[in-house]
Amino acid sequence: MNENQASEVDTSKVARHFAYQVISGFDRSYRRHSRITAGAKxxxxxxxxSESQLAIKDRIAVYEQSLSEIVIDLYEQVHPRQQESEFWQEAKAQYTKLLNNHPQFELAETFxxxxxxxxxxxxxxxETMMFVLPSRCYLSGPDREKVIYRFDTSGTVRAMHEAIFDTFRFAVPFDNLEHDLQNMDKALRARLDREQLASVHTVExxxxxxxxxxxxxxxGRICMPDETLPFVIALKMTLDHKLVVDALLTERHHLSVIFSFARSYFMAETQYPAEVVAFLQELLPHKKHFELYMSLGFYKHGKTVFYRNYLQHLDTSDDEFALAPGIKGLVMAVFHLPSYGVVFKVIKDEFAESKKITRDxxxxxxxxxxxxxxxxxMADTHEYMNFRFPKQRVSKELLDYLLETCQSSISITETEIVISHLYIERKMTPLNLYLQQEQDPIKIRNVLNELGLCIKQIALANVFPGDMLHKNFGVTKTGRVIFYDYDEICYMSERHFRSLPKSDDPYAIDxxxxxxxxxxxxxFEHFIVGKREFKEILKELHGDIMTAEYWQSIQALTSSGVIPNFTPYPEHYCFPRPA
Known part of the structure; x- marks a missing residue:
């Protein structure tokens, strides 16, 4: 064996070891993730x-902890910075082999x-060094039987529901299972007529x-010859630790809200995430793959899938990146691709004098x-480093603005504009623009009611929104109001809510x-919304948010450790409890 052959063998051996180390690190990370998830039951x-809330933080931290551990190990054993390009190509090839038949291959690629x-x-x-594109296309089906139960519908509706609770067992008793079964039977019969019920061949x-x-x-879903419907059983616990069925949901838009981008990630333990996501996509075809991965807590892989989707969209569109509609922010430069459903947010180099905060x-x-x-x-945000934009697709106005306000984050090559740090959020209509454009008084009243509910529910989650100008709230396609500007948020305990002094002296406040x-x-009434007519509606519907007493009461509630329940479906869908 000559020197070159020996070198190639050595490189291949080190690359195999590198690949093995990485897959082992991923498997450890996934076990930790799964252990926290499995504890949700x-x-x-x-x-x-309270432990559930801590588990959310712990599980998010698992990925970075595992990544740091494996990179330290690699530096000690492989010395990756000393390797040539051939090594990285070989390492990726070796890793690809290890992904064959791996049940979480797509997550392992992201790792x-x-x-x-x-x-x-x-x-x-x-792409020669990493999985910018997936190593293979996943075709749903091979692992479907490993992630679903099928229930016989040839008997009565009640028998099917009983079979479901024979399968899904909990270590606590039902408060009144007979009452729950009656409620479920009634709800399903109200949704499906006799002919539809007779045509149901499977519930999955x-x-x-x-x-x-x-x-x-x-x-899951109800399967009929010509259509399928969502089938979601919502369960809750009573104060004395008994189980109740709170609702049976069969509308697609209710399922969409449950899987909303403005809600925390689910704890749903599975060894076959790709198959679970494929099933959910069939239920929610308008949701993108990356949104569903994120909803399951695989937010890092969700970012990978988003980036792939972004590249695909660039190939099939020709519009320019431009400044986002609305009032320019004091802290963030915000822009979008009009044909794409997200906004990009970059922290400015300098903030307005009124913002006494730092970049960190x-x-x-x-x-x-x-x-x-x-x-x-509150909208979920996704942080990216060195995000690339095709230079020819960035409008001159946007580029000039970014160079003026965010120059420290921008680098430019012949073909690309690279932003070293940015956030991506779901695109919504800014509330101030919505109120300028909307003429229907019913919709205006509904969205102002949504604004008040949004502020109140965020506070109940122990967060003070801080800057509550209506430009910092967005309106979704369904009319729901979501908060998306976080530079001044804090915990409720970090603010001192006071009443204005009562004085004849107009300068008393000074x-x-x-x-x-x-x-x-x-x-608050002077700046949350602008027009007097909007102020009056907001004061009528949610005037209590403009009193110190309200905020003090919420502050006392959150400091006591009480954790409210936030139901993601309309209250009238909740089953009544027996007297």
């Missing part, structure tokens, strides 16, 4: 709601990408139970939201001793 049964990103500080996005339910907050969901503080606020129960009212944490809710 016990936390639900024992009503350990490999993260390792490469960490080693090269996200400076290289190269995913084996994982979907836990979030103070609820658990059995998620802004990043910390976004991390806080990531690990907080978003209760359906003579107060006002601390940096003081908030005067009576002033």
């Amino acid at each position: 016990e936390r639900f049964e024992q009503s350990l709601w 490999y990408n993260s390792v490469i990103g960490r080693i090269f500080k996200h400076a290289k996005i190269d 339910l995913l084996k994982p139970v979907f836990y979030r907050g103070k609820a658990a969901y059995l998620v 503080y802004v990043k910390d606020r976004y991390r806080l939201v990531k690990t907080t129960d978003r209760v359906g009212r 003579t107060l001793s006002v601390g940096p944490s003081d908030v005067f809710p009576e002033q």
Whole structure:
């Protein structure tokens, strides 16, 4: 064997070892992720709601912890920075072989990408070195039987429901199973007429139970010859630790809200995530794959799938990136691709004088939201490093603005504009634009009611929104109001809510001793919404948010450790409890 052959053998051996180390690191990470997820059942049964919130944070932290551990090991054993390009190509080829028949192959690809990103500080996005594109297309079906139960519908509706609860067992008794079965029977018969009921040939339910907050969901579908409908059983615990069926949901838009981008990630334990996501996609065809992966807590892989979707969209569109509609932010530069459903947010180099915060503080606020129960009212955000945009697709106005406000984050090559750090969020209509454009008084009233509910529910989640200008709220296609500007949020305990002094002196407020944490809710009416007619509607519907007493009461509630329940479906769908 000559010297070159010996070198090739050595490179191949080291590359195999590198690939094995990475897959082993991924498997450890997934076991940790699964262990925390599997614990959701016990936390639900024992009503350990505080522990459930801690589990959200712990599970999000698992990925970065595992990644740091494996990169340290690799540096000690492989010395990756000393390797040539041939090594990285061989390492990827060896890793691809290890993915054959791996039940979480797609997540393992993302983990490999993260390792490469960490080693090269996200400076290289190269298909020869990492999985920019998937190693193979996943065709749903092979593992379908491993993730679903099928229930016989040839008998009565009641018999089917009884079979479901014989299959999904909990370590706590039902409060009144007979009453629950009657409610479910009545709800299903109200949704399907006699002919439809007779045509149902199967009910399928995913084996994982979907836990979030103070609820658990059995998620599946009703199969008929010409159509399928969602079939979701929502379960809750009583104060004396007994199980109740809270609702039976068969509308697709209800399922969509349950899987909303503004809610915390589910705890749903599975060894076959690709098959679970494929099944959910069949139930929610308008949801993209990356949204569903994120909803299951695989947010890192969701980012990978999003990036692939983004590249695909660039290939099939020709519009330009431009400044996002609405009032320019004081902290973030925000832009979009009009044909695409997200906005891109970049922290500015300098903030307006009114913003007494730092760049690191802004990043910390976004991390806080990531690990907080978003209760359906705070948009999920996704952080990216060295995100690339085709230079010819960026409008001159946008590029000039980015160079003026965010130059430290921008680098330009002959063909690309690279932003070193940005956030991506779902695109919504800014509330201020919505109110300018909408003429229907019923819709205006509904959206202002939604605004008040949004502020209140965020507060109940122990978060003070801070800057509550209506430009910082978005309106979804379904009319739901979501908060999306986080640079001034904090925990409720970090603010001192006070009443304005009663004085004949118009300058009395200037003579107060006002601390940096003081908030005067009576002033909210002057800036939450602009027009007097909007102020009056908001005051009529939610005037209490403009009083110190309201905020003090919520502050007392959150400091006591009480965790409210946030139901993601209309209250009138909740089954009545027997007297």
